[in-house]
Every structure is written in C-alpha cells, then in structure tokens.
Amino acid sequence: MPEETIVGTESKGDCRIRLKPGSSGLEIKTSSKGLFEPGIRGVAKEVLSQLEPPQAGIVIEDYGALDYVIAGRLEGAIRSSFPDIPLIRPKVARDPSERDRLRRTRLYAPGNNPRVLVGIELHGADCVLLDLEDSVPPAEKGAARILVKHLLATIDFFEVWVRINPLDTYGKDDLAEVILGRPHGICLPKAESADDVRALAKELSRLESDLGWEEGTTLIMPIIETGRGVLHAEEIAAADERVAVIAFGAEDYTRDVGARRTQDALLYPRSQIVAAAAAASIQASDTVYADIDDEEGLIEETEHIRELGFAGKGVINPRQIGPIHSVFSPSEEEIEDARRIVAAAEEAERGGRGAIAIGGKMIDRPILERAKRTLRLAEKIEEEGR
Amino acid sequence: MKNALGREIPDRIGERAPRPFSGAFETVPTGRKAPRPQKTVKPGENKVLGSIEEAIEASGLRSGMTISFHHSFRNGDYLVNMVVDACARMGIGDLRLFPTALFPVHEPLIEHIKNGVVSRIEGSMNGPVGAFVSQGGKLKQPAVLRSHGGRWRAIEAGDVHIDVAFIAAPQADPYGNATGIKGKTPCGPITFCAVDAQHAEKTVVVTNDLQPYPVYPFEIQQGWTDYVVVVDEIGDPASIASGTLKITRSPTRLKIARLAAAAVKASGYFKDGFSFQGGAGGISLAATKFVGEEMEREGIVGSFAMGGGTKLLVDILHRGLVRAILDGQAFDTDAIASLREDKNHVLMDPGHYANYDSRGCATYMLDAAFLGATEVDLDFNVNVNTHSDGQLLHGIGGHQDVAAGAKLTLITVPTLRGRLPVIVDRVTTVTTPGEVIDAIVTERGIAVNPRREDLKERFVKAGLPVRELAEIKAEADRLTRPPGRPVFGDEVIAVIEWRDGTVIDTVRRVVGWK
Numbered sequence: 001m002p003e004e005t006i007v008g009t010e011s012k013g014d015c016r017i018r019l020k021p022g023s024s025g026l027e028i029k030t031s032s033k034g035l036f037e038p039g040i041r042g043v044a045k046e047v048l049s050q051l052e053p054p055q056a057g058i059v060i061e062d063y064g065a066l067d068y069v070i071a072g073r074l075e076g077a078i079r080s081s082f083p084d085i086p087l088i089r090p091k092v093a094r095d096p097s098e099r100d101r102l103r104r105t106r107l108y109a110p111g112n113n114p115r116v117l118v119g120i121e122l123h124g125a126d127c128v129l130l131d132l133e134d135s136v137p138p139a140e141k142g143a144a145r146i147l148v149k150h151l152l153a154t155i156d157f158f159e160v161w162v163r164i165n166p167l168d169t170y171g172k173d174d175l176a177e178v179i180l181g182r183p184h185g186i187c188l189p190k191a192e193s194a195d196d197v198r199a200l201a202k203e204l205s206r207l208e209s210d211l212g213w214e215e216g217t218t219l220i221m222p223i224i225e226t227g228r229g230v231l232h233a234e235e236i237a238a239a240d241e242r243v244a245v246i247a248f249g250a251e252d253y254t255r256d257v258g259a260r261r262t263q264d265a266l267l268y269p270r271s272q273i274v275a276a277a278a279a280a281s282i283q284a285s286d287t288v289y290a291d292i293d294d295e296e297g298l299i300e301e302t303e304h305i306r307e308l309g310f311a312g313k314g315v316i317n318p319r320q321i322g323p324i325h326s327v328f329s330p331s332e333e334e335i336e337d338a339r340r341i342v343a344a345a346e347e348a349e350r351g352g353r354g355a356i357a358i359g360g361k362m363i364d365r366p367i368l369e370r371a372k373r374t375l376r377l378a379e380k381i382e383e384e385g386r
Numbered sequence: 387m388k389n390a391l392g393r394e395i396p397d398r399i400g401e402r403a404p405r406p407f408s409g410a411f412e413t414v415p416t417g418r419k420a421p422r423p424q425k426t427v428k429p430g431e432n433k434v435l436g437s438i439e440e441a442i443e444a445s446g447l448r449s450g451m452t453i454s455f456h457h458s459f460r461n462g463d464y465l466v467n468m469v470v471d472a473c474a475r476m477g478i479g480d481l482r483l484f485p486t487a488l489f490p491v492h493e494p495l496i497e498h499i500k501n502g503v504v505s506r507i508e509g510s511m512n513g514p515v516g517a518f519v520s521q522g523g524k525l526k527q528p529a530v531l532r533s534h535g536g537r538w539r540a541i542e543a544g545d546v547h548i549d550v551a552f553i554a555a556p557q558a559d560p561y562g563n564a565t566g567i568k569g570k571t572p573c574g575p576i577t578f579c580a581v582d583a584q585h586a587e588k589t590v591v592v593t594n595d596l597q598p599y600p601v602y603p604f605e606i607q608q609g610w611t612d613y614v615v616v617v618d619e620i621g622d623p624a625s626i627a628s629g630t631l632k633i634t635r636s637p638t639r640l641k642i643a644r645l646a647a648a649a650v651k652a653s654g655y656f657k658d659g660f661s662f663q664g665g666a667g668g669i670s671l672a673a674t675k676f677v678g679e680e681m682e683r684e685g686i687v688g689s690f691a692m693g694g695g696t697k698l699l700v701d702i703l704h705r706g707l708v709r710a711i712l713d714g715q716a717f718d719t720d721a722i723a724s725l726r727e728d729k730n731h732v733l734m735d736p737g738h739y740a741n742y743d744s745r746g747c748a749t750y751m752l753d754a755a756f757l758g759a760t761e762v763d764l765d766f767n768v769n770v771n772t773h774s775d776g777q778l779l780h781g782i783g784g785h786q787d788v789a790a791g792a793k794l795t796l797i798t799v800p801t802l803r804g805r806l807p808v809i810v811d812r813v814t815t816v817t818t819p820g821e822v823i824d825a826i827v828t829e830r831g832i833a834v835n836p837r838r839e840d841l842k843e844r845f846v847k848a849g850l851p852v853r854e855l856a857e858i859k860a861e862a863d864r865l866t867r868p869p870g871r872p873v874f875g876d877e878v879i880a881v882i883e884w885r886d887g888t889v890i891d892t893v894r895r896v897v898g899w900k
Contacts, residue, residue: 013804032775034899036805039867064804066865119638122829154865318637 007077007143008061013114015040015065017077023057030062043067047074050088056081068154069114072147080142087146089180090153096217097159097184099244102126102380103283103312104328105321106161106247110135112144117151123318124325126384127159132174133166133189141170145177152181158384161221163187167199175200179207185219185244190252192228197239204242216241221285225249226256230269233276243282247314248273250287263304274309288314295323302327329381330374338371338378391767391816393891399878400527404889410790410822413886415743420544422585425612434560434614438472438592441615442550445588447473450480451549454586456579457487457510458554458566458715459621465554465592467494468617474503480526482506484546486537486578487781488515499524508532508546510781520778522877522895529778529880531771534578534714535740535747535787536885541581543743545887551582551589553606554620558593562611563604567716567725567733569595571623574695574716575725576605577735583610594620603733631696631718633675634668638800638829643672645850646756646798646827651680652848653794653841655753660688661708663755663788664699666717669798670756671698677754678702692739692752692788695721695731703730712748714739714784740787742886749784749791757785759799761813764855766820766835768797769813771882774806776872776896778880782817786885789822794841798827801862806869809859814872816891817882830858873898 008016026044030036040062047070058077060070075088107125109116111132120128130151136144148162162183164174175186188200200220208215220242224233230253237246250266259265270286277284286305289298302313302324313324330338340358345368348356356363389395389406397403405413427433435441447453453473455466466485471494473481479502487510488495496518498504508530511519519529532540540546555576557569566576571594583589583606590613591606634640646669650656660681664674674691675698681688682705691699693713697720703711712734716722724731739748749755760780761769770785772778789795799808809826824841826833833855834842845852875897884890 031804034872034896035775035869038870039805042867062805064806066802066805067867068865119829123637123641319640 072150076143191222194235194239225252237280283311338374341371461489462622548586551586559601564606647676752792755792
C-alpha cells in the first residue's frame with residue numbers, strides 16, 4: 001500500500017496537502033466553501049494538468065493560502081510521491097539586476113514558511129533573500145524549493161536572491177528548481193574558496209544557457225562564515241564576474257573560530273571582508289543583528305559597520321529595516337557638504353588648479369572620493385530606495 | 387426603490403416603511419423628542435427589589451414588549467442571558483431585544499429565538515447570534531443595526547420605544563444612581579444606556595455592588611431609575627478589562643499603521659490643537675501609538691483624543707500630548723482607573739459624541755480617525771457588518787459617526803485576509819458611504835478619495851506611496867483567484883441604518899453561490 005504524502009502546515013497563510021497514490025478524488029477543506037473552494041479547485045486543476053500525475057486521492061486543507069502557496073504545496077506533494085514527474089516551468093519575466101544596486105538591507109525569509117513569505121516583498125527592504133539553507137529542516141528542503149519557485153514566479157520583487165544549500169549537499173537541486181523563478185542572484189553559504197564560487201558560476205552558466213538566457217546575468221553573493229572563508233575573502237570576492245556582494249555571517253564564523261560575538265572579535269573578519277570587496281570593486285554586506293527588540297543595539301552596530309565600509313546589513317525582521325536605512329542614508333548636511341566639495345573640485349579643474357580648497361582648507365583626494373560616494377548613494381536612495 | 391448609493395431598498399421592510407439614505411448630511415429632522423410617562427416618588431420610598439423576577443413583575447413586562455441592555459461588559463456580559471432566561475421561565479415571550487450589542491457570550495439566545503421567547507432583535511450582533519439570524523426566517527421582523535449615535539437618535543426620536551431598560555451596573559446605590567467605573571467588577575462607563583434609562587417606561591438597575599447613597603459619578607441617575615436589583619454577578623470583567631491591549635507584531639499591519647501615522651502627519655491637520663480618535667483594533671492601536679510618538683517628536687500638543695479608552699491613550703494624556711480624553715467606553719483596566727482618577731479623562735455619552743439629531747457631536751470636532759473594515763469598494767464605501775460570504779457578524783459601533791465627523795477618516799486595512807481580497811468592486815453591505823471616507827491605507831499604498839485632491843497633493847508632496855485604489859486592488863487580486871460570490875434572495879435579514887435613521891443598505895438571506 002503506497003504511503004500518504006503530507007506537505008504543508010496548518011499555520012496561517014499555508015495549506016496542507018494529503019496525497020494518497022492509487023486512491024482518487026480532489027477534496028477541498030476550507031473555512032468557506034462558497035468563497036474559496038472554486039478558486040482553490042481552479043489552482044489545483046491547473047497544477048494537475050501541468051504535472052499529469054498518476055491517479056491519486058488529494059485533500060487540500062486550506063488555512064488562507066494564496067494561489068502560489070497552493071500551487072507550490074501541491075507540486076511539492078505530487079513530486080514527492082512521484083519523483084520522476086518533470087517539474088513545472090513557470091514563465092517569469094524578470095529583468096536581471098545590476099551589480100552595484102543599492103543594498104542597505106537584505107531581508108531573510110525562511111523558504112518554507114508562507115506565514116512569513118506572504119507579503120515579504122512589501123516591507124521596503126532593498127533586497128529580499130529567500131532562504132533554503134539554515135531555516136529549512138532537511139525533510140522540508142524539497143517542498144521549500146518548490147514553494148520558493150512559485151513565489152518567485154508570482155511576485156514582482158525589487159531585488160530577490162535565493163540562499164541555496166552548499167552545492168555538495170542540496171545546492172544543485174535547489175538551483176535547478178529556483179532558477180526557473182529567475183531570481184536576481186544566488187547566495188552561496190559557507191563560501192571558503194574561489195573554487196566554491198566558480199563551481200556555482202559554472203552551474204549557473206549551464207542553466208542559463210539551457211534556458212536560453214544571457215549568460216552571466218544571475219548574480220552571486222558568497223557568504224563568508226568560517227575562518228577559512230575569511231582568510232580567502234580576497235579570492236572569493238574576485239572569483240567571478242557574477243559576484244556583486246560578499247556577505248558576512250557572524251553566527252557561524254564565531255562558532256567556527258571559537259570566538260564570542262563581540263565587536264572586537266568581529267573586527268578582523270569584517271575589515272578583511274570590506275577590504276576584499278573594495279579590491280574587487282564590489283559591495284560588502286554585514287551579518288544580521290539577532291535581537292530584534294533591541295533597536296538601540298541595532299543602530300549602534302549599523303553605525304559601526306557603516307564606518308568600517310560596509311554597504312549594507314542582513315535583516316531578520318522587517319522592523320529592522322527602517323533603522324538600518326536611516327543609518328545608511330546620508331543626512332541633509334552630509335549631502336550639502338559633499339555637494340560643496342564636488343563643486344569646488346569641478347571649479348578647480350576648470351581653472352586648471354591642482355589643489356582644491358574650501359574656505360582656505362585643503363581638500364585631498366580621498367575626501368573628494370568620499371564626497372562623490374555620498375552623492376552617488378543619495379542619488380541611488382532617491383532613485384531606488386523606498 | 388434605490389437609495390443614493392444605488393442600493394435597492396424594498397418599499398416595505400416588515401412593518402417598516404423605510405426612508406432611503408439620501409446623503410450623509412441630507413436629512414433634516416422634524417418633530418419633538420419622544421416622551422416618557424411622568425412619575426414621582428415620595429421621600430423614603432424603596433426602589434430595591436429582591437430579584438430579577440421581582441423586577442420583571444414590578445415593571446409590568448409582558449409578551450411582545452421591548453427590553454434593552456448595554457454592552458459595556460462586551461463578551462463578559464451575564465445580564466442579557468439572565469433576564470431573557472427569567473422571562474422564559476415566567477412565560478414571557480415574543481420579546482423585542484434592543485441591546486447596544488450582542489457578543490459570542492450571548493449564544494444561548496439562539497435557543498430563545500427558536501422557542502419564541504425572543505422574536506426580534508435590534509442591535510449589533512457580533513458572532514453566533516448574527517450567524518444564526520443570517521440563515522434567514524429566524525426573526526419576526528428583520529434585525530436593525532444602528533451606530534452608537536444612531537441608536538441614541540432612534541430612542542430620542544421615538545423610532546424605538548423601550549418598555550423596560552435593564553442596566554448592568556458595577557456599582558449602584560439603593561436610590562438608583564449607578565456607575566461602571568467603580569465597584570467589584572468595573573466594566574467602564576455605562577453611558578451608552580443613559581438614553582434608555584431616560585426614555586424607557588421602566589428602568590431597572592441591576593448591580594453586584596450596592597453601596598450607600600450617594601454613588602458617583604452617576605452615569606445613570608436616580609431620577610431615571612424605577613428599581614434596583616442586587617445579584618451576585620453581572621459580568622466577567624476579565625473579558626473586557628484583561629490588562630493591556632497588545633500592539634500588533636505583524637509586519638504588514640505595522641506597516642499599515644506607520645503609513646497611517648505618516649498620512650496624519652502629512653495631512654495638514656497635524657499641528658497644535660490636533661484631535662484624533664484612538665483605536666483599539668490591531669492596526670489602529672499601533673497607528674495611535676505612532677501618532678503619539680510623532681506628536682512627541684514634533685512637540686505638538688493636541689486638544690483631545692477620543693476613546694474607547696486604552697492604556698495607550700492614557701499614556702498619551704499623561705505625557706501631555708493632549709489636553710483631554712473624551713471617552714464613552716473603556717477597553718482596559720488602565721483606562722477605567724484613569725477615568726476614576728484623572729479629571730482630564732472625561733466621561734461622555736453617545737448623545738454627546740455621535741447623535742445626528744443634536745446640536746453638536748464630539749466627532750465633528752475630530753481631525754483624524756483610524757477605522758477598520760471587512761471590505762472596501764472602489765467607490766470608497768465601507769462594510770463593517772457582513773463578511774464577503776454575506777454573514778451578518780459585526781455591529782457598526784461608532785464607525786459611521788466617527789467617519790462622518792472627522793476631517794481625516796483613514797480606513798486602515800490589509801489588502802488580503804488569507805486568500806480573501808478586502809478591496810472589492812462593490813461591498814457586500816454598505817455601512818459607511820464613500821463620501822465620508824478620505825483615504826484607504828493598505829500595505830500596498832494609500833488610495834485617496836477623489837473628493838480629496840487637496841489631501842492627495844499633500845500626501846504626494848510628503849513622499850507617501852499614493853496610488854489609485856483600483857491599482858492596489860489589481861495587485862492584490864493577482865495573488866488569488868476571485869472568491870465565489872453569494873447570491874442573495876429577497877428576504878431581508880437586517881436593515882443597516884445610517885446614523886440619521888435612513889436605510890443605507892439591507893442584508894439579505896444568502897440563497898446560493900455563483
């Protein structure tokens with residue numbers, strides 16, 4: 001007797017599918033049959049017509065799931081019961097992202113939790129990072145990557161990344177699935193060498209060309225979270241054209257090296273990562289701040305990492321976005337100062353003078369560069385920030 | 387006939403010849419207030435009776451009459467069930483129930499409806515009684531739903547004549563003065579039924595805490611009270627005053643609240659003397675908190691805040707951000723304590739705050755208010771009474787009164803509840819007309835009523851995400867296939883009155899689905 005497959009949960013915004021091979025029927029349990037059954041049945045029929053599974057009895061228990069959640073759960077259940085069935089390939093129109101996009105915040109969302117995933121695009125993070133790695137237990141990896149694919153295919157993100165598992169565990173399967181949702185980039189956890197990055201880049205090239213996409217358009221964000229990774233930050237950052245950001249993961253790093261999470265303990269890896277990013281002309285993004293109720297601590301840490309040279313920070317709760325964005329946004333005075341410096345430089349250039357001075361004070365090159373960077377950031381926030 | 391919103395209103399609804407809604411401020415009242423029989427008591431007369439049964443007997447309550455109640459104990463009220471049970475035991479039936487509101491705790495009424503003890507209900511029905519009545523064929527006359535101000539008006543105007551008003555009083559004296567903010571189980575002010583007490587043929591105060599004369603403040607006065615009854619329990623205060631209401635932690639709801647507060651700030655009304663209605667629902671409570679923080683940051687001192695009183699509003703008062711709180715209800719223990727102790731926390735009845743047929747409403751003095759909705763439509767009409775499946779499940783509360791009065795009425799809603807769209811082409815039931823709604827605040831942006839181009843300009847200038855309501859709707863609709871739609875028959879389950887007594891909509895029996 002074939003086993004019943006159960007995918008999904010009873011939590012709000014989710015649905016649970018019970019699938020029994022050999023049996024038959026499509027039953028829908030929902031809070032209001034009149035309101036919801038027709039829509040849910042419609043989604044289910046569409047999925048069934050795409051997958052054409054062998055006969056099976058299906059029960060959908062609805063807890064307020066959106067269409068893409070139902071589709072993801074149902075595909076998950078069917079493919080878990082019938083592993084040979086080819087996957088659904090949604091049509092996704094998403095333009096590739098740019099390497100130097102504004103990325104003050106990257107908001108993590110657990111890939112198998114509709115309660116958090118629904119509306120994740122609306123919280124104002126500069127980029128959203130759908131996680132298949134640490135937040136997803138091994139038994140749920142398959143369901144999660146299918147759900148994430150359907151989410152990607154439905155939602156119009158400002159910028160969206162997927163954190164896959166390491167390539168030597170579930171990473172390749174993750175990639176083959178979520179690439180169909182055309183994420184802007186892939187986050188590679190526990191990156192320790194240029195080879196790790198190149199292996200991912202190679203896999204991406206293969207998939208992109210299979211799909212008929214322009215090669216190299218999917219970006220890579222290696223996450224450095226081991227001692228070895230920190231030591232190799234330079235080669236990781238420079239490993240491939242696709243690498244647009246390198247991120248720091250402090251929790252795993254401190255565990256790996258046996259440190260406690262203090263500002264002092266993190267100063268070296270952070271500085272190393274910023275330097276590696278600068279050498280490769282890419283962005284460095286800091287680790288998350290775990291205590292979501294401690295806004296003061298978050299602001300303090302964000303100010304610190306901004307001083308170090310980071311371009312952004314990980315976020316585990318939407319509440320953290322506002323404070324981080326304010327720290328990373330130049331103040332009116334900073335923008336005004338930067339404008340004056342750049343104007344003075346332009347005037348000096350027109351006058352053929354080498355030295356720039358404002359009010360008798362000499363302005364050297366690094367200060368000019370910083371002023372230009374401030375203006376670029378302000379402009380980017382104006383254009384891309386929300 | 388069709389009313390001004392294009393809603394079909396039958397020429398007769400049961401025994402009533404309805405006046406159709408013609409606009410938020412079109413009705414001009416005529417006539418005089420309804421009278422109450424004159425009566426006098428001599429010094430030394432006793433009003434205290436031994437039991438509810440004795441009071442029923444003394445009051446002359448008979449089958450076919452109307453009895454009224456207040457809802458200040460909300461889901462902790464015992465009195466409605468006690469009185470109706472007693473009537474049933476005494477063989478009194480065919481009663482018209484005229485509560486301010488019913489809650490899930492009143493589910494036993496369903497049996498009384500089935501066996502004819504209760505044959506009519508006029509009042510808010512939150513929960514099972516509403517669901518039961520929605521099935522159709524349960525009541526002799528359709529239910530009537532009125533706003534806080536609308537109910538007050540209906541009694542004063544004589545639309546509803548009360549035979550006996552039963553008033554649950556957390557503290558009373560033997561002479562019939564009563565309050566809800568003192569006693570063993572305070573439930574907050576009991577001003578909602580002050581009008582019942584003044585217009586009923588007989589007024590019965592039921593208390594679990596009889597104290598020597600005089601009890602004060604007296605929301606209910608000796609001059610209105612015929613009888614006083616002492617019982618062991620009148621309600622469970624834990625279900626109304628269960629400590630502090632919690633601010634939502636949902637990121638989506640917090641986002642809506644933040645946007646609403648930002649909208650208030652950008653509205654042009656946000657300056658010294660600013661006044662607002664603080665909400666108690668998830669989103670409006672958070673919005674109230676953010677508005678308070680913004681007032682503090684900008685150094686703005688408001689004139690008043692209006693309750694339902696909450697700890698949050700009390701804090702705003704104590705931080706000196708407003709000069710006063712005007713309260714008709716209290717939603718937690720802190721608000722009740724503050725009403726007792728702080729002279730700037732002022733008791734107010736619905737006649738003072740919301741009555742259309744009056745010479746002034748406190749809501750008309752409001753700058754800003756946050757209100758909720760079960761549905762909103764593209765004409766900005768709001769439904770708070772029915773669910774999209776046509777079930778009658780909620781009362782109007784002060785929704786109409788506040789929306790009609792406040793200069794800036796913001797409806798704060800998520801675009802989706804589960805897989806159910808909140809923004810629809812046409813609301814299932816109109817509670818409050820779009821003409822008194824200024825903007826809809828959602829997690830996908832703010833839609834400003836086209837009547838308020840001025841507001842739209844201010845919001846855009848402040849960098850707020852202003853969008854067309856249809857565009858917000860389309861974005862949410864992309865995420866769910868359209869829900870099924872109930873098909874309504876002819877039978878009218880309930881009449882929704884606008885606050886002036888005209889009929890803004892009817893709720894009909896669901897006969898199928900399409």
